[in-house]
Amino acid sequence: MTTPRLARPHHTPREIRWGLKAKLILSMLFVGIVPLVIGLGMAFWQGSQEIRDVNGESFKALATEAARKLDLLVADEVTRTSRIASEPAIVQELEHRRDRLHVPPPPAASPADSDAEARWAAHDPELVAQITGGPLATLLQEYYTGIHSAPDQLLPQVVRSATKMLFLTDVQGTLVAAMTATPAFRHNHTAWWQGAYNQGAGKLYIEDVHFDEKINAYAFTISIPVMDSLRYEVVGILHRVVDAKEFFSPSTHVIRFGKTGHVMLIDSRGIVMSCPILPTGVSLSDQSLIPLITPLQPGWTQASSDGHGGKTTSIIGFAPLPETSRATNGSLSGGSWHTFVWQSSDELFAPIQHLFIWMTIFGGIAVVLLAVLGYVAASRIVTPVRALQQAAQAIGRGDLQTAIDIRTGDELEDLADEFTRMNAQLEAAFAGLTDQVTLKTQEVDYLRQSTDQILDAVPTPIVLIDARESVHYVNQAARKTFHLAPEATPPLSLFTVLPLDAAGQTKLRQEFSGTASETRDSAAPIRNKTPRDPLAQSETHEGTLDRPELQIGARTYHYQWFRLPSRPGEDPQGGLVLRDVTDDSRLQDQLIQAEKSGSLGVLTAGIGHELNNPLFGILGLGEAIQDETDLARARSHARDIVAQGRRMAAIIRDFTGVTARDTAAQRIPVCVETAIERALAAMQIATDLTRVALHKTFAGETMVLAIPDQLQQAMMNLLLNAVQAMKGAGALTIVTTQADQLATVRITDTGPGIAPQHLARIFDPFFTTKGQGEGSGLGLTVARRIIRKFGGELRIESREGAGTTCLITLPVIHNQSPKEGPCTASPPCSEPQPSRS
Template sequence: MKLPFQIMLYFAGFGLLFGLLSVFGTGRTLETFITDRELKQGSLISQIIVKSISRDTINGDIIPARDTLKSLVDKHDLIHYAFITDFDGRLFAHTFPGQFPAQLAELKDISGGRYLTLAPQGIKILQDSYPLIPGMEARLNVGLNQTGNLSFIKNVKTRIVEISAVVALFGLAIAYVFCRRICRPLEKLTNHIRAYGRGELQEKVTIDKRTLEVSQLANEFNQMIDQRGKAEELSLRLGRIMDQSFNEIFIFDAETYRFIQVNQGALNNLGYSMEEMTHLTAQGIKPKVTPEQFDNMVEPLRTGEKQMIVFETVHKRKDSTMYPVEVRLQLMHDENPPIFVAVIQDITLRKKAEQELENHRNHLEHLVNERTAELKETSEQLLHSEKLAATGKLAASFAHEFNNPLYGVTNVLEEVKDGVTMDTDYQNLVDIGIKESHRMAGLIRNLQDFHRPTSGMLIPFNIHEAIHDMTLLLGKKLSQRNVDLEMNLADDMPKIAAVPDQIKQVVLNILQNAEEATPDRGTITVSTEVRDSTIKLHIRDTGPGISPENIKKVFDPFFTTKSAVKGTGLGLSISYGIIKTHGGNIDIQSAPGEGTTMSITLPIYRNGHEDT
């Protein structure tokens, strides 16, 4: 319905409503006034009655109480009936000529100030009640005849309705004039507002300024258009900034943690729609943070201890994949209700870079440790080579000087043994002297070999030949001690460039050391392998092993843990020199109680080797 018709109806309705309210208000006022007046008059009469019948009621004298009650009621036209209830709330006496009306007996509430129609006469009654004794159940109940009063009130209401009809017609005339002056500008403004609501209006509304209020309303509407346009433009800019941000931006309720707004970057990364996000909470996408932990984290924001907290956690996507994030969280107290604003940065690449950096650092540390170990080993080998060189020079200086005198002593002792008859004791002493002379000569020869470790020509040589020959020499001794000899030799072993006698000497020295270290019923294992451009020989025993402080000295000249009778400490030193001369390496692994493994590495033979 259009506004002019509405206004005319409003005016007409106002007139009618005025009449109805007047009827209702006047009627209620008259009823209240008459009721109060009647109740006051009835109260005065009732007080007289109460004084007259209180004693009879207390004594239980029904007939005197009834007669007194009836005589007093007959004197007053206002009172139509009266009845008394005793201290138990039961009917005691009444003024009705016959039985007590069932209509009154069935009433649950007979308190004062209540209107009712008494059948069958249809008399309008105002019911009132007064206590015989304050605080007791015994009461005097009276019915005040209101038929005349109500008829007067009805006539007054009829007059008011007639006046209201005249007012309504006058209101319609005023409404018509008002609509001509006010409604047309309002209708024009309304049409502009509707068009603006549909997004169709771009221009401002113009209203005749003769109607000041409507003109002001139009101006306010135009200002609203300007402000709303600016707000929409700002909102669009902020929305574009949020959606174009590479970071995830979340806005969620400070109490329920339920998401209110999420930018497009977060939706793309998590894989949810905006509708789905509004059903999730900030805790729901953080599987590694419990609700209690999250409450504890945001507590400094609630108390104002901190303005922002920064922490790292993991977000869970819709497809259950996870990715690391850095969270910057703030609490907006001024919003109603308060909200959290979280700016999230996906730190997958950063974590990957950190992990790669850590791996690179560990790799560099490993390389440094390897290079340090190699440098240490090279330094030790250089030191050992210097020791060997010094020993060789020492051997060269005194081997010749000792050899000739020793040879002469040995010849003299042999001549004495062959040409002189001696007691057995002296004969034994001469034998010991000859034996020790030969041992000393062997020692001098070892020293000379140590000084000149390579005295032959390098030829292609299969190291398995040296292994077979040397194990054959030791076979009987090993079997006597029940020492097992295990052979794990590689197939198709390539040859090496070697001086065979020297390689056999090295193998024999190491096998002898292994045999001497291995207890009875122990095991010696000999194995070979081909690795890259080298061959490797491993000789392992089940002996007591070598302590860490001695393992660095095993290749030093004259170092031995054996007695002087069993060894001179030159065997491994000479072997070391021979292997180095052949371009190889000799290594030892041992620990107390775990046996010892000697490993020899030699280059595979290639054409073009020169004599050494």
């Protein structure tokens, strides 16, 4: 016997099919490349960061050291200039000039000073010779040339050449002595003079770099106050103008590293003071770079520009000149001086680029090695797998004799051995397959016959239907019920089996196809149902009156759809279970009629019970009238008879449904105590109360919204029940209370009480614990119905042998007067006190 072959899927030429070897190679490359790329990337990133950090810290240290040297250079010049300002001859001469003025500095210009200023502007030879060749000018020249200076006080050659102007002013800012005729005559209006004068206290003042038109160069100035011999006040200002480029370039241009690295000096405005590349006086090209490199602490930063016109990423070191910056903070710009250490990005990041190139080369070599190793490993795996594939194809063709020879010494060899064992087991299994198929066929036939016998034994008609409304099975009960001929064998038309009218056929078709507008769960379409046992009881609509019905002839059937498991590739199949309910419907109609008769009996008995009390009262009053000679009392009895008659009419209206049309608007404010008193008065007419001790404790005018006659009727029923329970002798206690929004009436008797097993049924109609002929069992039922109609509640508390208490609660109304007259009670409602009768 050969097994069926499975067709292999056909691949179109356009379909790209990856082989196992290619997948393994790609997987190994992916597994190797991803960690490699991540590792190399992280190493490159970490290396780049470390190189940046090292360069940045180096630039920071270089900037700090350069700032320290430049700060010392400026401090030395300030010290040398201060020595000139402290020369005794200069101090003495300026004190004499101050004393001759006899005015507090700075005074207004005198006519003589104005004339001297005009002469100086006109280059008067006499005045020029006096200022540039006088004793003070000679002294300045000697200090400048170093004729009378000590070696450590001698101005260096670079400083002498950078100093463009050196002159002295008095306390009024007037030029006193100068080395050249270049300075202006009056200076008290200038910022540097006012800053150094400092309102007579004196202060070192270093002016920021600016373009000086007199020397035609960018310069900075050093202004030192000349103090009097007591060091108390300023007597003059020594002013020195220095060419910034000539002064700083010998100290900054020599600091070079690499091909492009250098140090430059800038102020807080970004103005270049000294740079090997940029000219003095220009501003940095990128203004956003200035706040990054001009803080008051040394450091380094990575910026998007280099300040020299380039837009590439740069690393810049910076450091302030602290001592010099303290003096320049008093200038107009209020800025500070900073060193700027920079190197071209191409040169700076060259090591990082080399690192990247070498890492790329290393990564490429690693990828090639991974591809070669992946190819070798894939070949070692794919070759035995292909052998296993060929073996599987042989098994698919039914060739179970082909041996599989794989010697890899791993799991693939074990898998080949398992294939060989599987071949042997399949060959043995196929040998007995025919016998098993025969046995299974016989078992299926047996199950089918058993199912048919079980369904035929069911007394309920069952019809099995396919999706085309074709009946392919009818059980014996259905054949008998619907009178099918023995030769009528499936398949049959559904409506041949079920002789329905046109409306019934349309209904079944809609339910079967699911197009009915209101489909019941039991009549849902077959495809939406879960397969189930047709003989099992359904949870939906079981025992209810709303199950779907069919009228077939004179019989009525309840029916239910069910679904059967379908074979693969076939439409869902289902069926109908029908149950003859004709006799059940008749029995149900009889039960309904009997229930109506019973309800009518309850109504009749209730009317009789409620009419007995006023009727007995009418009879008693009628007998009293016959023997009454007093006309007034006879009229009183007649009025009572009329009242009892009206009460009987109200009872009849209530029981016959007329009161159902009453509305809440017909209710009036009623005094509860008055209703109790009237009920007691009416009860005394027909009942002997001579042996009953009556105790009444009333709360006052307790007003409720009710119909007086009906409330009196309920109270009388409860009072009469209590008197009858005590057999006409005992104590009857009536208490009314009012709390919050509720009025409570408590009626307590000393009768025998009610057994616990009877308490749950005392409000049932016709239930009574009295003897035969003593009561109808409707008094409590009627009383509770009336109390509830007025929004209240009636509750019974009783213990056997200890009496019974009736608790009535009704909603209270406030600020209302009774419509039926004043609230009367004995004793009066307004003064609660017990009374006994």
